[in-house]
Amino acid sequence: MSFSSAVLAEIRQRIPDNRVFDDPVSTLAFGTDASFYRLIPRVVVRVQDxxxxxxxxxxxxxxxxxxxFRAAGTSLSGQAISDSILIVLGDQWNGHEIRDNGRQIRLQPGVIGAQANAWLAPRGYKIGPDPASINACKIGGIVANNASGMCCGTAQNSYHTLAGMRLVLVDGAVVDTENAASVxxxxxxxxxxxxxxxxxxxxTRNNRELADRIRHKYRLKNTTGLSLNSLVDFSDPLEILTHLMVGSEGILGFVSAVTYNTVPEYPDKATALLVFRDVExxxxxASVLKTQPVAAVELLDRRSLRSVQDKPGLPDWIHGLSEGACALLVESRAPGPDVLEEQLAHIREALAGFPLEQQVDFTRDAGVSGQLWAIRKGTFPAVGAVRPNGTTVIIEDVxxxxxxxxxxxxRLQQLFVKHGYNDAIIFGHALEGNLHFVFPQGFGDPAEVARYEAFMADVAQLVAVEFGGSLKAEHGTGRNMAPFVELEWGHEAWQLMWRIKRLLDPDNLLNPDVVLSEDPRIHLKNLKPLPEADPLVDKCIECGFCEPVCPSEGLTLSPRQRIVIWRDIQARRRAGEDTRELEKSWQYHGLDTCAATGLCAQRCPVGINTGDLVRKLRSEKASGQAVANQLAxxxxxxxxxxxxxxxxASGVERLLGAPLLTRLSAGVRKVSGDRVAQWDPSMPQPVRFVMPVPGSxxxxxxxVVYLPACVSRTMGPARGDKAQDSLMAVTRRLLEKGGYQVVFPDTPDSLCCGQPFASKGYPEQAAGKKDELIGALLRASRNGVDPxxxxxxxxxxQIREAAAEAGLAxxxxxxxxREHLLERLAFEPEQTPLAVHVTCSTQHLGEAEGLIDIARRCSTKVVVPEGIHCCGFAGDKGFNVPELNAHALRxxxxxxxxxxxxxxxxRTCEIGLSRHSGLDxxxxxxxxxxxxxxxxxL
Structure with missing residues (x-):
C-alpha cells in the first residue's frame, strides 16, 4: 500500500498538528541530509516520546x-532521507545520566555528541566515538552508523563500548537491557x-569459513553492511540483538537510549607534523606507530597538504614540499606530563630510522597544536570551497x-588519474588503514553520472576484492554502498544479512534500500541537485554543521534548510515555474524568522554566513528607502x-497593572495581525541621556570614551526589576571606580552603529551612520589616543572593523x-547562583570565555545554560516575531x-531572557x- 491521505489523517490524529509537516517547504527542507541524495518525504513527524x-x-x-528515523541528518551516505514517513527527534530526547563518576553515561538519541563529552569532561572522561561531525551529530546517528573518528579506532566505537540499550522494534515491542523486568x-x-x-x-560460528571471514572483516575498521560480528562475539541473543542495532542505520529498529562505557580524556597532549618524502x-x-603510545595518526597526501597550504598560521615550507610528499599528523596523550614525555621518547626512538623532509616536532603548545589540526580539519572544506558551482563534494571512506x-x-591515486578526478585528495586515520578521499562531482549530465559509476565500480573492485578491505570504514553503508555489500562480503554473508533484516523487519518498512538493496543502481538514483542560488551560499555542501547554533532550527528552518529552499526557488525560476506560493511561505520561514546573527558561519566548514544572504534578500525587498533616509x-x-x-506604556502599566496591560496588549496584537508588539512586564522603562558636565x-x-548604544540611551530597567539604575549610570560608576575619566562623543543621541538599518535591509543608511559614528569617536578619542x-x-x-581601520582601540x-579593570578592582564574589548568557556578538568577538571567567570572579555559582547559543531576540525580532525568541529560549x-x-x-537580549526565565x-x-x-x- 502506498502513502495516502488516510495515512496522513491518522498521523494527525495521533500527533499534534504543530509537529506534523506536509507542506512543500518543510518536506523539501527535510529531504536533504549531508549526502548527495535527495528524497522528499510525504510527511515529516517530530516525535517527543x-x-x-x-x-x-x-x-x-x-x-x-x-x-x-533521522537524528541530525549529518550522514554522508544517504541514510537519513525518505520519500514516505520521516521521523525526526523533538526536544524531549536530550536526557542523560552519568554513572560511576563518569565511567558510564546513559544517553537519549537526541543528545549531540559534543554535549555528552561536555558533561563528562569535568570527570576526565569522554564517549569513545569521536566523528568529525561531533559538534552537530546526535547519539542516535552515532550509534546507528557506528561512527568512529580520528582517535576512536575500532576498540572505542559504539559497538565495543556499548553497555546497555533501550530499543523499539518494528512490531512496537520495547526492551531495555538495563531493566530486569523489561528483559x-x-x-x-x-x-x-x-x-x-x-x-x-x-x-555462523559453526561455519568456520564464514566465521573467519567475519572476524577478519572486523579486524579492520568496517561499517559496510550489518554488524555480523555480533553473531560470533556473543552467545546471548539479546546481546546479539543490541549489537546488531549498532551500525544498522535504522533498518532494524529504533534506539531510544544507549549506555556507553566511557574512555579517559587525558589532559596532557603533544602534537607533531611529520612529512616524509614518499607515500611508502x-x-x-604509520605501521610502526601502530604499536606506539599514540592517540591519533592522520595521513595527508601531497594534494591534501596543497589544498590548505595558504591558510593563515601554517608553516611556509608546505609550499615547497616535493610532489610525492606525504605527512603524518601524530598526537600522543597521557594522564600527566612525565608520562607524556616518556611516551614521546618512545615514539621518537621508533621513528628514528625514517628520514623526514620537514617536520614540526612534538609540541604541547595548544596554539601550535591547533594550527596543525587545522591542516587536517581544513582539507575537506578546502575542496568544498573551490569546487565548481553546481557540483557536490563527495567524501568516500575505505x-x-x-x-x-x-x-x-x-592505486587510489592511479584511479583518480584514470577517471579524471584531478582535484581529489586523500587523508585519513592511518593507524586503522582508513582513508578518506574527497573530490568534486557533478551530476548535471549523464556523462558525469557515468564517470562516477565507472569510478565507484573500480574503487569497489580495488578495495573490496583486490585488497580485501572495507568500502565503508566509518560513514555507514547508506544508499551509497548498498549495491556493493554483496561484492565485499560475498553472497553467503549478504544473504545472512537479509535473513536478519527479514527476521526483524519482515515487511521491509524500516529505511528500505539503505544498507541492503536489491537494486544494483540505487547509488545512482535520487541524486541531489545543487543549483546555483547566490555566490554567498553556493559553496554550501549541506552538511548540517550549522544547525545546533541556529535559534530558528526546529521552529521554521535552519541555515542549511534556508539554502536548500532558496536553491530550489532559484532553480524553479530559471525553469519558468510559478514560485509565488513557495516564496510566500519562504518569506516567513526563510526571512522573517532568521536572526541573521552569523553563528552559522562559525560552524560552517566553508565559512558560509546564511545571515548575509538573508540581509541581502531583505535589502532587495526593502521598500522604505525614504523612511530609512529620514530616520538616519x-x-x-x-x-x-x-x-x-x-x-x-509605563504610565499605562502604573494605572492598569501589569497583568491587565499584558492581556490588553495581547488582544491589540491579535487584532493588528501581529503588527503591534506584545507588551509584557519585561518591557523597559524609558531612560533619557543627559550629557555630563565635562571634567576639569x-x-x-x-x-576612556564611553559610547552608550542607542538601546542603552532609550531602554532602562523594567518597572519590576530590582535594579533601577540605568546601564549608562552603572557603567560610568564602574569606569570611574576603576580610575578612569569618562568622556562622551558629541551629540550622542544622533549616533548609531548602523545595525538597525543593516538588519532591515538598508546597507547604505547603515554605512552612513557607521561612518558618522567613527568620525565622532575619532574626535572624542583624540584621534585614537583614548580607548x-x-x-x-x-x-x-558592528563597528569593529571600521574602528580598527580608523585606528581606534x-x-x-x-x-x-578583562584588560583594563581587573587589576584596578578588588572582587568579593557572591554566593548566590548566577545565570550567564553569552550573546552571539560576544562569541563573534572572541570574548565568550572572558565573560564566563569574569562571572566566576563575581559569583561562586555560575550557570551557563546548555544548548542556547543565540537567544533569538535579534534586535527587534523579540518584539515583532516573539515566537523566535520563545523557541530559542524554550x-x-x-x-x-x-x-x-x-x-x-x-540590552535587547536581556529583555527576552528576563521574559522567558522569570529572572532579572x-x-x-x-x-x-x-x-x-x-x-x-591605585
Missing amino acids: EGEVVDLLALARKHQVPVT AAFRNSHGELLAALKKLAIN TCCRA TFPIDQLAEGVT RHFSAALKATRFVLAG ADDRRPR VYCDTSPCTL LFDPVKFI TLPEQTAGCAEGISTS YHGLVYLVDRVTSARAT
Whole structure:
C-alpha cells in the first residue's frame, strides 16, 4: 500500500498538528541530509516520546508504508532521507545520566555528541566515538552508523563500548537491557525471535569459513553492511540483538537510549607534523606507530597538504614540499606530563630510522597544536570551497589492511588519474588503514553520472576484492554502498544479512534500500541537485554543521534548510515555474524568522554566513528607502519617539497593572495581525541621556570614551526589576571606580552603529551612520589616543572593523573589564547562583570565555545554560516575531531555576531572557560594580 491521505489523517490524529509537516517547504527542507541524495518525504513527524514512535510504527504496519528515523541528518551516505514517513527527534530526547563518576553515561538519541563529552569532561572522561561531525551529530546517528573518528579506532566505537540499550522494534515491542523486568517480559514475548537469532549465531560460528571471514572483516575498521560480528562475539541473543542495532542505520529498529562505557580524556597532549618524502615511507612509519603510545595518526597526501597550504598560521615550507610528499599528523596523550614525555621518547626512538623532509616536532603548545589540526580539519572544506558551482563534494571512506596501505594509496591515486578526478585528495586515520578521499562531482549530465559509476565500480573492485578491505570504514553503508555489500562480503554473508533484516523487519518498512538493496543502481538514483542560488551560499555542501547554533532550527528552518529552499526557488525560476506560493511561505520561514546573527558561519566548514544572504534578500525587498533616509538623518528624533512610547506604556502599566496591560496588549496584537508588539512586564522603562558636565582640565586620570548604544540611551530597567539604575549610570560608576575619566562623543543621541538599518535591509543608511559614528569617536578619542568603550556587544561587533581601520582601540564590556579593570578592582564574589548568557556578538568577538571567567570572579555559582547559543531576540525580532525568541529560549526556565539573577552584554537580549526565565537579566557591569571596590594601591 502506498502513502495516502488516510495515512496522513491518522498521523494527525495521533500527533499534534504543530509537529506534523506536509507542506512543500518543510518536506523539501527535510529531504536533504549531508549526502548527495535527495528524497522528499510525504510527511515529516517530530516525535517527543517513545510512545509516539510505537504509534507511528503501528500505523506504518497497518498501511504498509516505509518509515525512516533521522537524528541530525549529518550522514554522508544517504541514510537519513525518505520519500514516505520521516521521523525526526523533538526536544524531549536530550536526557542523560552519568554513572560511576563518569565511567558510564546513559544517553537519549537526541543528545549531540559534543554535549555528552561536555558533561563528562569535568570527570576526565569522554564517549569513545569521536566523528568529525561531533559538534552537530546526535547519539542516535552515532550509534546507528557506528561512527568512529580520528582517535576512536575500532576498540572505542559504539559497538565495543556499548553497555546497555533501550530499543523499539518494528512490531512496537520495547526492551531495555538495563531493566530486569523489561528483559524478562521481552524474553517471554519474543522468545521465537531470540531463538532465531541464537540459531543464526550458532550456525555462523559453526561455519568456520564464514566465521573467519567475519572476524577478519572486523579486524579492520568496517561499517559496510550489518554488524555480523555480533553473531560470533556473543552467545546471548539479546546481546546479539543490541549489537546488531549498532551500525544498522535504522533498518532494524529504533534506539531510544544507549549506555556507553566511557574512555579517559587525558589532559596532557603533544602534537607533531611529520612529512616524509614518499607515500611508502609514510605508510611504513604509520605501521610502526601502530604499536606506539599514540592517540591519533592522520595521513595527508601531497594534494591534501596543497589544498590548505595558504591558510593563515601554517608553516611556509608546505609550499615547497616535493610532489610525492606525504605527512603524518601524530598526537600522543597521557594522564600527566612525565608520562607524556616518556611516551614521546618512545615514539621518537621508533621513528628514528625514517628520514623526514620537514617536520614540526612534538609540541604541547595548544596554539601550535591547533594550527596543525587545522591542516587536517581544513582539507575537506578546502575542496568544498573551490569546487565548481553546481557540483557536490563527495567524501568516500575505505579501509586497506595496514600492511598494504602504501600500495592502496598509490592505486587510489592511479584511479583518480584514470577517471579524471584531478582535484581529489586523500587523508585519513592511518593507524586503522582508513582513508578518506574527497573530490568534486557533478551530476548535471549523464556523462558525469557515468564517470562516477565507472569510478565507484573500480574503487569497489580495488578495495573490496583486490585488497580485501572495507568500502565503508566509518560513514555507514547508506544508499551509497548498498549495491556493493554483496561484492565485499560475498553472497553467503549478504544473504545472512537479509535473513536478519527479514527476521526483524519482515515487511521491509524500516529505511528500505539503505544498507541492503536489491537494486544494483540505487547509488545512482535520487541524486541531489545543487543549483546555483547566490555566490554567498553556493559553496554550501549541506552538511548540517550549522544547525545546533541556529535559534530558528526546529521552529521554521535552519541555515542549511534556508539554502536548500532558496536553491530550489532559484532553480524553479530559471525553469519558468510559478514560485509565488513557495516564496510566500519562504518569506516567513526563510526571512522573517532568521536572526541573521552569523553563528552559522562559525560552524560552517566553508565559512558560509546564511545571515548575509538573508540581509541581502531583505535589502532587495526593502521598500522604505525614504523612511530609512529620514530616520538616519533624524535619528535623535526617532529615539525621542521610542522614549515617548515606552513612557506611555509605563504610565499605562502604573494605572492598569501589569497583568491587565499584558492581556490588553495581547488582544491589540491579535487584532493588528501581529503588527503591534506584545507588551509584557519585561518591557523597559524609558531612560533619557543627559550629557555630563565635562571634567576639569587638570584631571590626570586616564581617559576612556564611553559610547552608550542607542538601546542603552532609550531602554532602562523594567518597572519590576530590582535594579533601577540605568546601564549608562552603572557603567560610568564602574569606569570611574576603576580610575578612569569618562568622556562622551558629541551629540550622542544622533549616533548609531548602523545595525538597525543593516538588519532591515538598508546597507547604505547603515554605512552612513557607521561612518558618522567613527568620525565622532575619532574626535572624542583624540584621534585614537583614548580607548573607546561600547556598552553593548552587538554594536561593538558592528563597528569593529571600521574602528580598527580608523585606528581606534574599541572595547566591548568584557574585553575592557578583562584588560583594563581587573587589576584596578578588588572582587568579593557572591554566593548566590548566577545565570550567564553569552550573546552571539560576544562569541563573534572572541570574548565568550572572558565573560564566563569574569562571572566566576563575581559569583561562586555560575550557570551557563546548555544548548542556547543565540537567544533569538535579534534586535527587534523579540518584539515583532516573539515566537523566535520563545523557541530559542524554550529550555531556559528549567536550566536557570534557582538562579537569583542573569547577566549578558546586550540590552535587547536581556529583555527576552528576563521574559522567558522569570529572572532579572542585567548587563555584566551591574554585577561587576556590585561586587567590586577600587584597589587601594591605585
